[in-house]
Amino acid sequence: MHPSFPSRRYAARLFLTTALLAVGAAAQAQTPPAPGESPRIDAIRKAGVLRVGVVNNPPWLVQNTSGSGEPWMGSSWILGKEFAKLLDVKVVPVQVSHETKVPALIANQMDIMIGPLNENAERAKIIDFVTFSSTSVCMFGLASNPKFTNVTKVEDFNKPEITMAYFSGAGEEPLVLEQFSKAKLRGVTNSGSVAPIEEVLAGRSDVAPLNRMLWPNISKKVKGLAVFPKENDCQDSKIFEIQAGMGVAKNQQVYLDWLRKVEARLHPELAAEERRMTQTLK
Numbered sequence: 001m002h003p004s005f006p007s008r009r010y011a012a013r014l015f016l017t018t019a020l021l022a023v024g025a026a027a028q029a030q031t032p033p034a035p036g037e038s039p040r041i042d043a044i045r046k047a048g049v050l051r052v053g054v055v056n057n058p059p060w061l062v063q064n065t066s067g068s069g070e071p072w073m074g075s076s077w078i079l080g081k082e083f084a085k086l087l088d089v090k091v092v093p094v095q096v097s098h099e100t101k102v103p104a105l106i107a108n109q110m111d112i113m114i115g116p117l118n119e120n121a122e123r124a125k126i127i128d129f130v131t132f133s134s135t136s137v138c139m140f141g142l143a144s145n146p147k148f149t150n151v152t153k154v155e156d157f158n159k160p161e162i163t164m165a166y167f168s169g170a171g172e173e174p175l176v177l178e179q180f181s182k183a184k185l186r187g188v189t190n191s192g193s194v195a196p197i198e199e200v201l202a203g204r205s206d207v208a209p210l211n212r213m214l215w216p217n218i219s220k221k222v223k224g225l226a227v228f229p230k231e232n233d234c235q236d237s238k239i240f241e242i243q244a245g246m247g248v249a250k251n252q253q254v255y256l257d258w259l260r261k262v263e264a265r266l267h268p269e270l271a272a273e274e275r276r277m278t279q280t281l282k
Helices: 005-030 039-047 075-087 101-106 173-179 197-201 212-221 253-278
Strands: 049-054 090-095 112-118 127-135 137-142 163-167 184-188 208-211 225-228 242-249
Touching (some): 049 075, 075 112, 075 127, 075 242, 075 253, 112 127, 137 197, 137 212, 208 212, 212 225, 242 253
Parallel strands (some): 049 090, 049 112
Antiparallel strands (some): 137 208
16 A cells, blocks of 8 residues: 555545535524524514615615616625525615614614614714725825835825825815824815815825725726825725724624624625726726
């Protein structure tokens, strides 16, 4: 007998055992809690529907107005449908606004707000999150400007010789003022653009922030711009990062734990769908 044969046979058994354990773990993650373990899941099963809060929020959740196909699309919709599928119920959208989505969730007008919602300390006091994405910004400047292209870390923008433009009153304004206080800051009025692009193109500013999800489309439409960080087309940026996720009412730990397990299994598919939808943003 070849001396390596026993080790090969052992390796084969080990591989099979590992594979079976992985399959078992995945199946366990998909199996909803048994009756009596979660009042919320019991109520969903009894009603035969999973009420999901929806509001147009690209790229995660986008309403389909074409008149054909599913009413919503995006990674949030994929995950919401998966929850309903595993519970063997129908998914029913509950349309809300950005102003009413949290109050409606607390008022039990839905079982989960698939949103998603940006996580913050105030919201964390009243709802729990199933985190599956994040928001952040890219820094963009002229590709011909060495003051921008020579930057190797985000702290390099926080220097007196750098001029940074931002929209006055925008969500990133307090973050810009705090983290780039040493730079020459130019607060400009938003004239309808997604970022102070004209400021950069005209050479009045070396750099400006832009929502990371808008960069792929902007880079195709506006030539001559460069981005930081440049890896993965800036889609892994951690600048001003805020976690984003679905929301559920407090004190539903069993329900929450199960939702998070399902999200973890589906996360690669959700990330791929987010990347696909990001390419269509304008």
